[in-house]
Amino acid sequence: MGEARRRSIQGLPPKAPKRTKPDDSPRVAPWLPLTRLQADRFVSLTTRGAWVGIAALVLFWVTVRFIGPAAGWWTLADG
Numbered sequence: 001m002g003e004a005r006r007r008s009i010q011g012l013p014p015k016a017p018k019r020t021k022p023d024d025s026p027r028v029a030p031w032l033p034l035t036r037l038q039a040d041r042f043v044s045l046t047t048r049g050a051w052v053g054i055a056a057l058v059l060f061w062v063t064v065r066f067i068g069p070a071a072g073w074w075t076l077a078d079g
Contacts, residue, residue: 003015023035023037023038025037025038
């Protein structure tokens with residue numbers, strides 16, 4: 001039996017939706033609408049993005065330098 005049906009049979013009111021907790025972390029600066037939690041999330045996201053970019057660059061370099069010439073797709077100008 002569903003929750004809504006059970007509550008209606010028992011005469012209870014419908015369940016109230018969950019309310020999200022507001023971000024109570026302090027602001028970085030009083031005049032800047034950016035909280036400390038938002039700043040930490042931004043740093044975390046950009047750090048992860050930088051590592052993804054570094055991994056993509058290494059993969060591209062390995063492909064150009066080793067995989068492509070070994071597969072016969074192209075030849076290196078310095079080799």
